[in-house]
Amino acid sequence: MNLTLHADSLTKYFGAVHAANSVSLEVHAGEVVGLLGPNGAGKTTILRMIAGILTPDSGTVYINGRALAADPLAAKQVIGFHSGDTQLYQRLNPREALEYFGRLYGMEEQPLSRRIAQLIEELEMSSFAGRPCNTLSSGQRQRANIARAFLHDPNLLILDEPTNALDVVSGQFIVEAIRRQKAAGRAVLFSTHIMGEAEYLCDRIALLHQGSIVDHGPLPDLLERSGCANLTDAFLKNIGVSRPGSAA
Amino acid sequence: MRPRILYTIYRKELLEALRDRRTIFMMIGLPLLLYPLLMIGMSRLQEGQEAAQTARSSTVAVWGALPADIEAAIKSKGKVELVAWDGAPEKVRAALEMGQISPPPTPPMGLDADDTPPKQRKMPDQPWAKAGQKAILDRKTDAVLILWPGFPQQIAASQTAVASILFDSVRPESRKARDRISDVLRVYREDLLRRRVAQRSLPSGFAEVIEMQSTNVASEQRKSGMLVGMLLPYMLIIFSAMSGFYAAIDMTAGEKERGTMQTLLCAPVESLEIITGKFGAVWTIATIATVVNLLSLSMTFSRIKLMPGTQMHMPPSSYFIAFIMLIPISLMINAVFLAVGAFAKDFKDGQNFLTPILMSLLVPLVVTMTPGIELNGYLAFVPVVNIALLIKGVFLNEWAADMLFLVMLSSLCYASLALVFAANVFERNAVLLGGREGFASVFDFSRRPGQKPTPGVSLLIFALVLVIAFYGSISLLDYGLPVLLLVTQYGMFLLPCLLLIRLKGYDFRETLQLRAPSWRAVAGAVLVGVSAWAVAGGLLVRLLPPPDSLVKSLERLLMLDEKPVPLWEAWLLVAITPALCEETLFRGLILSGFRRLGKWPAILATAFLFGLAHASIYRLLPTLALGVLFGLAAWKTRSIVPAMICHALNNGLMATLARSKGLMAELGFAGAKFVPWPIIAVGSLVCAAGLWLILAGGRRQSDTTA
Structure with missing residues (x-):
């Protein structure tokens, strides 16, 4: 498998806070890697650095073998980034927002129209594609936002808690959309709080705590190393928290 | 910067802003309603009160x-x-x-010469x-x-x-x-x-002694111009700023609050493209608001009487010139709004940040309300005040082309500084993501070896140098021309340029093109240097002849205040020094910054700034033409040396001619207003030959380098 993403020793400080401490990660084409960590563990900071919207204090991000810092625009061209902080313009409708981002990604008008139509159909957005974003429900907004991240057919998808605050049905819809991207050979790096999602989607999982990766590997390896029966226990054990009622 | 991306961002920002009712109200609704309501309402109220009394x-x-x-x-x-x-x-x-x-004693007679009634x-x-x-x-x-x-x-x-x-x-x-x-x-x-x-059978004038008759020679246009000139700059600048105010907050703090800023940063666009697109949209909104303001004001003024018997009658051309002059100030204000707005976390925060800036505009604007304060060379460089006074001057029909040029030049400098500042803020992603990066970090000049100058750096150094040189030279006026020239050139042109290169960690050799040129290029530069004045000073001066005052001040400069200095000293001061300092700045750092725009845009932009730096509309064309020649020489030879040779010879020859009356007479200049056509023709041929040599020499060197 082709190595799409290689993050090497990423470090970031915000004042005295060590948000990322020499984090290294790899994601190959057709692979889903999950980033699991409690709130404040540094997931969003790491994903932002990998997406090229935050500059690391040290360390290097390689996208398709090329350093991101050497040509950030070319790297962003092959990255699709989505997080809870990436919203769409409230006074535009999803179709207009997709047209806008398509042009920013340098897509020609006709292929862009075809791609938008395809995404509207795939993500079942036709009923609200013409309505201003500020009138949409959370689930509808999330789909439109996912469509924006998929729009330019990127090699690497970086999704920061994509199912956060969604109901089960909408969340499942997004999870299936991610599976389809994996099946299409995209490299996917995503963070989540939902262990079930990680177990279902991820080929490999990185457990993050206080800005450092404390364990990393396929799910069976993580369980074996932690001696736990499920991912939740393995996660809690790795970050030094015991489940209420369980033996210390 | 890619025009298609810029246009895409600009169009989207404008579309979103125009769907915002607040922006539409501030841009069109308020000016259309406010002036008629305010003016006609006040006028009616006054009339009603007068009638009631x-x-x-x-x-x-x-x-x-x-x-x-x-x-x-x-x-x-x-x-x-x-x-x-x-x-x-x-x-x-x-x-x-x-x-x-x-009764109380009668007070002594006052000496007020105006028509105002004596004090109670x-x-x-x-x-x-x-x-x-x-x-x-x-x-x-x-x-x-x-x-x-x-x-x-x-x-x-x-x-x-x-x-x-x-x-x-x-x-x-x-x-x-x-x-x-x-x-x-x-x-x-x-x-x-x-x-x-x-x-008492006294003569009729016995008690009157003198009959005083005072006649006001001010025309109706001047009288109304005084009133309009006092009110209009104040209102126009404030309302034009207010309409950009909301749009700027919405596009910066508003975007952060709504979470769309990060979405934009994910896309493959440069920070400079984002800020330029957003700036274009804010500026368009402010410009539309200015036009609506001017239309509304002109129509309101044409229908009301601010003072009994005074009709507001101003020609449309005055309003048009006022509009043109508002362009640089609105560029500057909106760039500052965008830059400062980017630090705010949300819309409310943005209002808190920008309101003091809006209020601070009131202070300099009060100057226009003060009678007797007129635009001069010093005030032409004071931001906001200069434009306000110039607008006042236009309505009083008291303005000169040279002063207009100075005001526009200084205002464009401040606007450039504000834009570079805004672009610098947008380069700080942490600021845009709502991180903890502080205000001071924007002024971070830490060295980053390997970096190359950008167009923003070119604009920054140009604006900085010009403002420093202007205020610096004022303080040096008493020390005489030689000291003024030396300190300005070395201390205010060369030194800031070298300091910036050092601070930013640029490669000196690469940035300043410190290479030895070919002998052919040197020979070409000599030919261009000895003939350029005939083309620039001879041909182009005919298009826009300078006034006598400018010719005299140039002669004064070339003659070094008629001081009996030897010719070599004159060459050192007015030829070699400017060639060294100005070329290092313009064909060195500034041209390097513009290099990424491509050959002709870079040469023309540098030449334009070079022309502007000479601070006179009459010198703009000749100096721009010289700038193009010098720039072409630097670009083609990849060396700053030919440009310096051209510049030194051009200035030196002018100084020599100014000092050699006999030579001037021999060449047929004595008493002539323009350079004679035969001299221009010969000069053009020599200049063309020099250029050919430079281009050929440059090609050879490029081939060798390649």
Whole structure:
């Protein structure tokens, strides 16, 4: 498998806070890697650095073998980034927002129209594609936002808690959309709080705590190393928290 | 920067802004409603009040003996009801009737030469004055007319009789009562004086001595221009800024609050493209608002009278020039708004950040309201004040092309600084993501080896150097031209340029193109250097001939204030020094910054800034042309040396000619306004040959380098 993403020793400080401490990660084409960590563990900071919207204090991000810092625009061209902080313009409708981002990604008008139509159909957005974003429900907004991240057919998808605050049905819809991207050979790096999602989607999982990766590997390896029966226990054990009622 | 991306961002920002009711209201609704409501409302209110005062009768208390003929005159005039001793305390009445009190002394004559009425006398600390004040403040009467003891007798005896009118200037009805009584007494006095003169058979001018006639030569346009010029800059700048205010907050802090800023940063666009696109949209909104403001104001002014008998009649060209002058100030204000707005976390925060900036505009704008302050060379470099005073000058029809150029130049410099600042803020992703990056980090000049100058750096250094050089040179005027030239060139042009290169960690050799040129390029540079003046100074000066004052000041510069210095010293000061310093700045750092724009845009942009730096509209074309020649030489040879040779020879030759009257006469210049055509023709041929050599030399060197 082709190595799409290689993050090497990423470090970031915000004042005295060590948000990322020499984090290294790899994601190959057709692979889903999950980033699991409690709130404040540094997931969003790491994903932002990998997406090229935050500059690391040290360390290097390689996208398709090329350093991101050497040509950030070319790297962003092959990255699709989505997080809870990436919203769409409230006074535009999803179709207009997709047209806008398509042009920013340098897509020609006709292929862009075809791609938008395809995404509207795939993500079942036709009923609200013409309505201003500020009138949409959370689930509808999330789909439109996912469509924006998929729009330019990127090699690497970086999704920061994509199912956060969604109901089960909408969340499942997004999870299936991610599976389809994996099946299409995209490299996917995503963070989540939902262990079930990680177990279902991820080929490999990185457990993050206080800005450092404390364990990393396929799910069976993580369980074996932690001696736990499920991912939740393995996660809690790795970050030094015991489940209420369980033996210390 | 990619035009397609810029246009995409610009179009989207404008579309979103135009779907925002607040922006539309501030841009179109407010100006359309405000001026008519404010002006016509105020005008109607004033007229209504005036009519009400005229219709109402005044009640005047009369303390003292009023001669019957004066009483009859007052009554015949109408609208005045006289009430004897109304509100007068017994003690005051008794004192007046018994002749126990006397009027306050007559103050010495003032020397006010204008038409304004003399200052009201201060209220004396006397019981009669306090009693009058109480009667008026208690609304028992509108005014009190005191006829001092002996009033009728003094009139009868042809002496001076004294009357005092007490009134409350705050109450319009009290002022009206004062006016009515004063009018009658003035007419009575003049009539009485005529009668006294006639009785004594004195000549008719005996009592008048001199009849003063003052005539106001200001035309109606000037009178209304003064009023419009006082109000208009203030209103236009504030309202134009206010319309950009909301859009700027919405596009920065608003985007952060709505979470769309990060979405934009995910896309493959440069920070400079984002800020430029957003800036274009904010500026378009501010410009539309300015146009609507001007239209609304001009229509309102054409329909109202701000002062009785004054019609606001301004030619449309004045409004057009005012619009043109608002362009640089709106560039500057909106760039500052965008940059500062980017630090705010949300819309409310943005309002808190930007409101002080908006309010701070009021301070310099008050200057336009101050009579007597006019635009000069110093004020032309004071931001906001310069534009406000120039707009005022346009409406008074008092403006000069050179001053307009200076104001536009300095304002564009400040606008460039503000834009570079805004772009620098947008380069800090942590600021845009709402991180903890502080305000001070934007001014971070830490060295980043390997970096290359950008167009933003070019604009920054140009604007900085120009402003420093302007204010620096003012403080050096007393030290004479040689010191001024040396300090300005080395200390204010060369030093900041070298410091910036060092601070930013640029490669000196690469940035300043420090390479030895080919001999062919040197020969070409010599030919261009000795002939460029004939093309630039001869041909282009014919298109826009400079005024005599500029020609004289240039001659003064070339002659070094007529100081008897040897020619080599003149060459050092006006040829070699500018060639070294100005070329390092312009064809060195500035051209390097523009390099990424491509050959011709870079050369032309650098030449344009070089032309602007000479701070005169009449020198713009010749210096721009020289800048193009120097830039082409630097670009083609990849060395700054040929440009320096051209520059030094061009200036040196001009200084030599200025000092050699005999040579000038031989060449046919003596007394001629322009360079003769044969000289221009020969100069053009030599210059073309020099250029050919430079281009050929440059190609050879490029081939070698490749």
